[in-house]
Amino acid sequence: MQIATHKTAPIDGQKPGTSGLRKKTRVFMEPHYLENFVQSIFDGIGGVAGRTLVLGGDGRYFNDRAAQVILRMAAANGAARVIVGQGGILSTPAASHIIRTRGTDGGIILSASHNPGGPDEDFGVKFNTPNGGPAPEEVTERIFAATKQIAAYRILETHDIDLGTLGETRLAEMVVEVIDPVADYAALMERLFDFDAIRTLFRSGFTLRFDAMHAVTGPYATRILEEMLGAPEGSVVNAVPSPDFGGGHPDPNPVWASDLMDLMMGADAPDFGAASDGDGDRNMIVGRGAYVTPSDSLAVLAALAHLAPGYAGGLKGVARSMPTSAAVDRVAEARGIPCYETPTGWKFFGSLLDAGRATLCGEESAGTGSDHVREKDGLWAVLLWLNILAATGKSVQQILTEHWARYGRNYYSRHDYEAVDAGQAARMLDALRARLDDLPGQSFAGLKVEGADEFAYTDPVDGATSTGQGLRIRFEGGSRIVLRLSGTGTVGATLRVYLERYEADPAAQAEDPQAALSQVIAAAEAIAGIRAHTGREAPDVRT
């Protein structure tokens, strides 16, 4: 086996976004593209000689090829050991767990998460630091800087290595350790939750449908929900991961998980429905006839997490991304615990979790998690819900209604305009940014602006700052609009418009969110001129 040093040159645009580098799969398959970025990760973190890494991905198209390349590059760069999920598979939360518990120097996750997979769809590569979390901006900036200076990469010239068999093999001097992707993660879940209570719930006839969306959670959900907890066989559907996710869009929201939504809103609905995304870090929760918005789910979990053994001691604090609704803030206030507001993306929660300031975190984009790992965790959220249902004997609808009656309801929706012309989107936000200071006092669609700014964040633990994290407009009465551009898309720009209105009166808490938010939606259009700027009549996705 020979180590080859290939000359290369910087490739434009290898800048990690909200969650790693995401591009069209064919871009990643261009000569040197993957190799350049992987070498830049290694260079950006000061080399991998003598180090141990974790490697795994969500099984999408090109996962297997990329894993082989990365292993050969790690060996050529002198890594001591790489721990790989069998078949190159690891869900994002499972990878985070292994990175932490094995005391490694970090890991590489191959995924474009909720983006579709396949030769014509998306691929992604993300580096996680030794705490198990996505690299903070300071690290991704060093990686990006390395992509702009790269002159050569190192790779071992050899055949593919067998990732199908558990155990240790060698690639030159480096140990490749192939592990069961599910075992350690399942054991962690068993420590956090009352599996006996959940088993009793299923024995009593409680029914569930978990839609793995042909993505990575299939094997995890089958093992944990069906084999360990006794959910009837067939409760987990679309459970075999496929390279193109069955041709679907593995994003667990009412639009892309419409089969599950139809079932849950119909006459034959099971008691509980859930879905997860491509890499297993997102979750959708839906009861019989009751969709739970991610922001509400975070608030409910924060209010009731103590019912699960792993959280019986209460929460140290909670954190949410800025565009996430303020529902969890009300729970934190009632409990007298701190609530942090961070920019979008899980990497901003890491320091709060590491410092013990927050126990639970969440994002409006169907991400919820806790300090058990340093990523959001889809199946974890499902199990915490099941634990709560088992402990209370209540239905999802009942829990929601009671939560709103006590804390008030934050009506919430996100409108996405996908693949908008990037120049148009930027001009729209530039124009709005220039007017922010003039907005207070003005009224739009009958709503009076109380304050408007662009969100910037200073990490309370390490002092790191991030600017330009979204335009926000607050109205009298507590309603709010946030506008920002996505950092995970691969085509043009995706404009996200986040809409929120607080309703304290229990008699007015059962409305359809789009109707309840109609005034806020009209105000967003009146202020930002979305139609005029983008030429779009309506959003592509409403969550």
Ligand code: VG1
């Ligand atoms: C989106 C979500 C964000 C999430 C990120 C990664 O980012 O809004 O909340 O953390 O995806 O999720 P953006 O920049 O497109 O809005 V995942 O499941 O892709 O790792």
Ligand code: CO
């Ligand atoms: Co994801």
